[in-house]
Amino acid sequence: MSERIEVDLGASDADITDPDSYTNGVPYATFQRLREQDPVSWWDEHDGGKGFWAVTRYDDLLDVSRRVEAFSSAQGITLEEIEGEDFHARRNMLEYDPPEHTRYRRLVSKPFSRREVYAYEQAIRLLARNVVDEALAGPSTFDFVEHVAKQLPMRMLGRLLGVPDDDGPWLVERGDALLGNLDPEFTAHPVGLTDTDEFSHIPFRSPAALDLYQYAERQAEQRRAHPTDDVITRLLAPTIDGEQLTEREFKNFFVLLVSAGNDTTRYTMTAGMKALIEHPEQLAELRDSIGRDPGLMDSAVEEILRWGTVTMHFRRTAVQDVELRGRRIKVGDKVVIWFVSADYDGAQFPEPYHFDIHRTPNEHVAFGRMSPHLCLGAQLARMELKVLFEELLPKLSDAQLAGRPDRLRSNFIGGMKRLPVRVSLA
Numbered sequence: 001m002s003e004r005i006e007v008d009l010g011a012s013d014a015d016i017t018d019p020d021s022y023t024n025g026v027p028y029a030t031f032q033r034l035r036e037q038d039p040v041s042w043w044d045e046h047d048g049g050k051g052f053w054a055v056t057r058y059d060d061l062l063d064v065s066r067r068v069e070a071f072s073s074a075q076g077i078t079l080e081e082i083e084g085e086d087f088h089a090r091r092n093m094l095e096y097d098p099p100e101h102t103r104y105r106r107l108v109s110k111p112f113s114r115r116e117v118y119a120y121e122q123a124i125r126l127l128a129r130n131v132v133d134e135a136l137a138g139p140s141t142f143d144f145v146e147h148v149a150k151q152l153p154m155r156m157l158g159r160l161l162g163v164p165d166d167d168g169p170w171l172v173e174r175g176d177a178l179l180g181n182l183d184p185e186f187t188a189h190p191v192g193l194t195d196t197d198e199f200s201h202i203p204f205r206s207p208a209a210l211d212l213y214q215y216a217e218r219q220a221e222q223r224r225a226h227p228t229d230d231v232i233t234r235l236l237a238p239t240i241d242g243e244q245l246t247e248r249e250f251k252n253f254f255v256l257l258v259s260a261g262n263d264t265t266r267y268t269m270t271a272g273m274k275a276l277i278e279h280p281e282q283l284a285e286l287r288d289s290i291g292r293d294p295g296l297m298d299s300a301v302e303e304i305l306r307w308g309t310v311t312m313h314f315r316r317t318a319v320q321d322v323e324l325r326g327r328r329i330k331v332g333d334k335v336v337i338w339f340v341s342a343d344y345d346g347a348q349f350p351e352p353y354h355f356d357i358h359r360t361p362n363e364h365v366a367f368g369r370m371s372p373h374l375c376l377g378a379q380l381a382r383m384e385l386k387v388l389f390e391e392l393l394p395k396l397s398d399a400q401l402a403g404r405p406d407r408l409r410s411n412f413i414g415g416m417k418r419l420p421v422r423v424s425l426a
């Protein structure tokens, strides 16, 4: 049977290190060629980086994720090479190995557990309903990112942190500057295009992180004086055995939440809306299943996560000499695991370029897999996606694309900055 291809596969000879290679969409054809012909390939970097191994097959990605004793996260998790004091100052929980990582994760994980997230469901639903109603009250053609996908994660994060609603847009703008640190639209200091050496000691080499540090300090002061039941208060409180985040750990975790917790969910919602518009029969089926077959929304959310795979890669560093697919990887080599390639690996996903809300099983790696760093916000992100589409779809009789999307300039985060849509109300 021939494969159904429902996504633009892009160039087959793209430079996967170049942020501009992603501005027209992911170069899926390049990743497919790599998976087939050179699954663990060596890439030089043009910005002074020492080069890296690109791991593109699903099975190999799981292997690297699982083998923390050979592939360490504790020397940085993006392509950027950060050393000494700079690294220690800006290090977040993604950049530790067990057992230090285990301690850190234990201190922050409770508010993100499945149980706690289920307790927020009603709050998320009310927020989603407001977002949808506000968007649909305006003109029938609008930017889905600005009016919908940006709004729900922003309002939910504000609720979780217990900060004023009015601070939301500012927090999001700062978060955009961090994860969009290669895109001149999101930052005045795009890494690689301007000199960012003076910011090498702060997360994402971005001055936006300094603003977030100050904001986090102010919030911490207020919560120490007036504790509440929000996530900031809980992160600052010692556990029953007296363990506590240090001030620096707290601030770096705060920065991670504002970046990792916002943009990724927004970009996934946008990828989902675009895919549903491009598959109207699946949009209609999903809409008609709401209230009758909750299982279909669950599998649709997983397919949207796979289809979007917004965090395109993370890096590890070899701390042992290892062989992978016949390649000799040496201690100190950077090893980059490409989630965006693994999620379209035909050996794991039949017809990978076919969007299918019924796809089961769907063991995608959009949140990581087999790694101690498995996304902490996975349950929250899933819940936001589910509730958003449950609130939105029944209100639409039709939805169309009203223009081309604008994509983020990044080799790290795959996202649409704007998605013009035209809707008719049910």
Ligand code: HEM
Residues within 6 Å of the ligand: 065, 093, 094, 095, 105, 256, 257, 260, 261, 262, 264, 265, 268, 309, 310, 311, 314, 339, 365, 366, 367, 368, 369, 371, 372, 373, 374, 375, 376, 377, 378, 380, 381
């Ligand atoms: C659809 C949305 C999201 C995607 C695609 C995503 C993706 C990821 C990925 C790929 C990882 C690393 C996995 C690994 O290395 O194996 C990760 C880790 C993480 N994510 Fe998410 N994420 C999303 C939403 C969120 C949200 C909503 C939050 C918090 C509110 C969050 C917080 C975190 C944190 C704190 C980590 C680090 C966990 C650790 O080091 O133990 N993420 N995420």
